[in-house]
Amino acid sequence: MKIRNIKHETGYKSHSSHNCIDVFKKPEGGKWINCPNCGLEPLVWEFDNGRKTACGCWRSKYFQHSVLAESILSVHKRTNGKQMNEYDSDALRKNWNHWCKTGEHLFIAGNGDEYKNKRRGLLRWNQ
């Protein structure tokens, strides 16, 4: 699915190629919408302490537009390890597709406001 005639604010210029460190890989599984700004499918980086995307919206190899999802370590910390079922392994894809459709970030990197935002479905994590 390609979303047309929608542009979302990213703070980065759109390019026709990815430019990111090589830990970003093509995502596996599910349908990822093409970025409404650059038209590329995102690459993803998933590690214990974070999950993020990279598309053609970037300033440099190290500064790019990213959609985020809560990491497994963040869920562990937030729930004291008691609600690991709250970890959604597909959350990054859902958050990406939601951002493509609406421009809204479901998860934002921040400074430990997980609890405050949990009820609104807006989670933050420590980077």
Ligand SMILES: [Zn+2]
């Ligand atoms: Zn893009």
